[in-house]
Amino acid sequence: MRFFRLRWLRRLPLRARVIGAFTLGALLAAAGLVVITYGLSRESMLDQREEASRQQFFANARQVQASLRVPDPDFALLLESLPSLSGSRSIVRLGEDSWRTRSLQPSDLPDQLVDTVLGTESAQVMSYELQGEPQLALGLRLRPSDVTDLTEVAYFEVVPLSEIEDTLGSLSVILIAGAGLVVFVGAGIGVWASGRLLQPLAEISDAATSIARGRFDTRVETVDDPDLAGIVDSFNDMAAAMEDRIARDARFASDVSHELRSPLMTLRASIGVMQTRKGELSERSAQALDLLTDDVDRFEHLVQDLLEISRSDSGALEAGPVNITELVENTVELLERRPPIDVGTRAADLLVMGDKRRLAQVLDNLLRNAEKYGGGATRVEVSRHGNLVSIAVEDDGPGVPPSERELIFERFTRGAAARKRGSGHGAGLGLALVDEHTRRHGGTARVESRPDGERGARFVVELPLVGHR
Numbered sequence: 001m002r003f004f005r006l007r008w009l010r011r012l013p014l015r016a017r018v019i020g021a022f023t024l025g026a027l028l029a030a031a032g033l034v035v036i037t038y039g040l041s042r043e044s045m046l047d048q049r050e051e052a053s054r055q056q057f058f059a060n061a062r063q064v065q066a067s068l069r070v071p072d073p074d075f076a077l078l079l080e081s082l083p084s085l086s087g088s089r090s091i092v093r094l095g096e097d098s099w100r101t102r103s104l105q106p107s108d109l110p111d112q113l114v115d116t117v118l119g120t121e122s123a124q125v126m127s128y129e130l131q132g133e134p135q136l137a138l139g140l141r142l143r144p145s146d147v148t149d150l151t152e153v154a155y156f157e158v159v160p161l162s163e164i165e166d167t168l169g170s171l172s173v174i175l176i177a178g179a180g181l182v183v184f185v186g187a188g189i190g191v192w193a194s195g196r197l198l199q200p201l202a203e204i205s206d207a208a209t210s211i212a213r214g215r216f217d218t219r220v221e222t223v224d225d226p227d228l229a230g231i232v233d234s235f236n237d238m239a240a241a242m243e244d245r246i247a248r249d250a251r252f253a254s255d256v257s258h259e260l261r262s263p264l265m266t267l268r269a270s271i272g273v274m275q276t277r278k279g280e281l282s283e284r285s286a287q288a289l290d291l292l293t294d295d296v297d298r299f300e301h302l303v304q305d306l307l308e309i310s311r312s313d314s315g316a317l318e319a320g321p322v323n324i325t326e327l328v329e330n331t332v333e334l335l336e337r338r339p340p341i342d343v344g345t346r347a348a349d350l351l352v353m354g355d356k357r358r359l360a361q362v363l364d365n366l367l368r369n370a371e372k373y374g375g376g377a378t379r380v381e382v383s384r385h386g387n388l389v390s391i392a393v394e395d396d397g398p399g400v401p402p403s404e405r406e407l408i409f410e411r412f413t414r415g416a417a418a419r420k421r422g423s424g425h426g427a428g429l430g431l432a433l434v435d436e437h438t439r440r441h442g443g444t445a446r447v448e449s450r451p452d453g454e455r456g457a458r459f460v461v462e463l464p465l466v467g468h469r
Contacts, residue, residue: 019190026186030179075100370395
């Protein structure tokens, strides 16, 4: 059972756990302080009241004892003249059914106290409640003198404790209010401490997000705290090593691509010469020339994509405001078969901050992907969802199985439809570039089924908005 409780606590955010720990600590400390302070105060006040009551009781009892030296003493006058402590009341028992009192009734005394006093020579003290009010009762059996005909005399006093209870009630209210203030301060300290504690982690998270979007030169500012400095330094070292590795890989890909362009141009020129004399070739040689032409075309697209990926990995975005609706319309205008464009009522003239050339390439790659593997785009939709603009390209091809919907955005990965169709013009880099450029703009790319239930695929790119005109 304890294991499940701990697992439930671990699911809470770290900030909530830190604030909760400070608040719980302050609550426990305040509760302990309230209990101890109230208990000690109550015990001290009751002890002081009982001691003062004892002293006054014995002084009054001595006066009552002295009055027994005369015959037929006036107990009513005597009781009226006795000093009273905090509203105490007195009563004298003379025999079994005879009582002398000024305000206290025999029924107000607990029977157990009366019986105990009559059976012993020592004073007795008892706490009890009378009509819901706390009382302190004291009793003492006195020695009657020979000048009186009394055989049994006992003196009792009842001291009310309601004043102490009222004081304790006020004290408890003050203590509870103070405890609430302590808990509030503890929670405030927890909020402050969690902010200071998690600030470097938040900066690391922001830096990691920035690096994921392609800003590889992002670093976290150093901190003075020795416990956090190691984390920050390790992250910066990791980011620097990753930036260096990505830069080297990008330079390698760029250098290879550039080196391949020279023989590629030579091949392209040679094929052009052979194409001019294709009629002089045999049928088998002509078929071989066509295959060579297709492979050179594929090779050329591959080199261009590699160059684009190397620029994407190493180059910074040339960010500026881009009108998505205009971008979509201009890109679709370049196609031979132009699909209809559906712009939502809330999606007109939406702006995103980004690299216009790369965003145009994202849309162009999606349209060319639909042309190669889906029979051409059947619809392009621009819509708005909160702070995001969504660009969707639909086709009526075979679609993408759910098991491949994430894999097809990886580099050099081709879906089942491309493999079945045996197209020689794809190397699996087009959708990888779509995903790469979209992520670097803070957006996402995905593929899903068409919402109308028809066959085909729906590629969706979502980008954050920066405003609209």
